[in-house]
């Protein structure tokens with residue numbers, strides 16, 4: 001293992017993950033986080049994975065995708081189908097892997113023609129593909145058509161969920177701070193200059209898209225094994241918009257803000273649960289207001305960093 | 317000596333407009349060439365053809381890749397760049413919200429030997445390569461005098477420094493040929509003098525062939541060994557600065573007289 005992995009910064013992150021894990025576990029055991037709050041907590045975790053992975057595509061690589069729910073759908077059905085046959089942790093892992101493979105293949109097939117498109121065209125094309133995925137699922141036998149799957153074993157546990165969040169954050173952050181990640185950022189900044197600097201822009205757009213799809217399918221798997229039932233109506237355009245709202249609210253390109261936005265919206269959803277119609281209006285309005293007054297999102301591209309924090313303390 | 321770059325009857329039409337018309341040039345290794353002409357003459361379009369931003373309507377672009385001739389016409393920009401052909405942009409195209417250092421690192425991409433998986437799993441190759449990239453990028457920034465600003469956002473640099481960063485970024489490609497599109501535009505006389513030194517220095521240090529577009533005639537006449545003149549897409553003259561200065565077609569093109 002490279003010794004650089006054990007730097008102070010990484011240890012601080014590891015420490016925070018452990019603290020969050022222990023504190024939430026204790027609160028759940030003590031019943032302070034009751035089963036009602038627990039649903040919110042689990043939803044937030046799943047949404048963090050979705051927001052972070054979509055942020056990779058939109059915020060880091062600058063490709064406006066509206067089809068994230070499609071990949072979540074693939075992950076959910078793969079995990080749902082396999083765990084119904086094999087209701088244990090092994091089954092979950094197999095379902096997860098199958099979901100990774102299928103979503104990666106579908107993402108490749110979708111991205112090669114669509115990522116040549118720009119802006120609005122790309123958004124519409126990805127939206128169309130996600131609807132195709134949903135309609136295929138709705139008409140297949142193995143997925144039980146429009147009725148969907150029920151009686152999926154509840155295999156999503158708190159440690160598993162937190163592991164999912166941590167893994168997706170590590171994947172996206174490590175990717176961003178590397179040569180392929182810089183290539184993606186440069187595409188977002190200026191595609192012509194990026195190509196002139198020797199970047200095969202199509203290749204890196206596809207890579208970002210595929211990683212995003214794989215992580216979304218992981219969120220789908222955790223989702224399916226948390227809620228017993230899944231059906232195609234859970235993976236419509238509305239779901240893609242929900243995820244998009246989290247990314248835009250927080251700030252495109254900042255993972256910190258995706259996490260915060262997912263958490264904030266999760267809590268808001270819980271509070272406004274009984275006013276679901278008003279809720280959508282509030283989100284719609286909020287989105288419009290943010291786009292007008294702070295298009296970069298609440299945090300812009302700023303990131304929380306232990307490195308900066310530690311350095312600052314050293315200076316003092 | 318074999319020319320490093322040979323352009324034969326290159327033409328580019330935009331609809332009815334012929335922006336570059338039947339241009340032929342021979343560039344020898346190590347030359348420092350000027351490309352001049354009035355506004356709208358087709359200079360930038362010629363650069364865009366040579367670097368793959370546009371596909372030629374007709375004509376050939378032949379590059380001597382260590383003794384092997386390759387056709388560049390119609391190749392994608394990143395493939396042309398991979399042969400060691402770098403450029404800067406007239407309307408500065410830096411990666412604005414990335415830092416000065418990151419801008420240079422992006423251009424080192426093709427020489428970095430670790431892939432996406434090594435990056436995600438932080439394999440040892442990631443750390444060793446990134447260390448090398450960091451050192452090399454800092455070295456290039458010292459070359460153009462921007463090392464002290466390496467952690468600033470590119471967009472926050474003053475104009476002249478942005479132009480120099482574009483040059484550092486182009487050098488990071490480890491080019492054989494460097495195209496500079498109006499490198500002195502917007503610079504004050506002092507900055508222009510520094511730029512002149514920089515261009516000479518990098519040509520000698522990295523064995524470059526440099527072709528530059530420039531409206532600042534004193535700069536062009538001072539540093540270019542040979543000059544091509546474009547007017548309405550056509551090559552109207554080439555020769556050393558003395559010849560160009562006295563060429564009647566060039567004088568007419570610049571003074572706007574009818575022949």
Ligand SMILES: Nc1ncnc2c1ncn2[C@@H]1O[C@H](COP(=O)(O)OP(=O)(O)OP(=O)(O)O)[C@@H](O)[C@H]1O
Nearest residue numbers: 330333335353354355356357358359360361362406
């Ligand atoms: N993409 C394009 N589509 C249509 N016309 C274009 C395009 N690019 C350039 N032109 C036209 O081609 C002609 C040459 O433009 P170009 O930018 O090459 O001139 P230039 O010599 O670089 O001028 P300047 O000194 O002002 O930079 C101009 O008439 C311009 O309007």
Ligand SMILES: [Mg+2]
Nearest residue numbers: 359360361406
């Ligand atoms: Mg020009």
